[in-house]
Amino acid sequence: MRLSEGRNYWMVYVGWAIICAALGWGFREDVYTVERLRHQEVERLAEELVRQRDPNMRDHVVINSAFTKTRSGDGESRWVILVNRPGTHDLDEALVLEMSLDGREVLGTRRPSFQGRAR
Numbered sequence: 659m660r661l662s663e664g665r666n667y668w669m670v671y672v673g674w675a676i677i678c679a680a681l682g683w684g685f686r687e688d689v690y691t692v693e694r695l696r697h698q699e700v701e702r703l704a705e706e707l708v709r710q711r712d713p714n715m716r717d718h719v720v721i722n723s724a725f726t727k728t729r730s731g732d733g734e735s736r737w738v739i740l741v742n743r744p745g746t747h748d749l750d751e752a753l754v755l756e757m758s759l760d761g762r763e764v765l766g767t768r769r770p771s772f773q774g775r776a777r
Contacts, residue, residue, distance in 0.1 A: 697723050703761045704739040708753065715753070719744050734758070736765055 701720040708715050723739045736759065742752040749770045756765040 700737045700739065700757060700761050704741060704755050704757065707755070707764065708741050717743060737761070740770065
């Protein structure tokens, strides 16, 4: 039997779309919770914090921010934010901030480390 013989299979497509949507909704990760800020909010807080702490870093901006999940028993989830001077690729003046999920607490600051890569 050919599809062009007058049978409409549009219900199959609609059904498949509903199944895919239901599975996508069911298997989604709880990406944004009440306790967790979004990237833009964390980046804004990090820039403000760096500018308040060190007057020499007033022109620094957030280059990248990433959410890190906990592994079993490996501490807490956190934001890791790379702050550097815009327009430069040199990481000598860069700073890495580790912030809590709600952005209220700085868990640590450090210079970027180069593990396993040639510099």
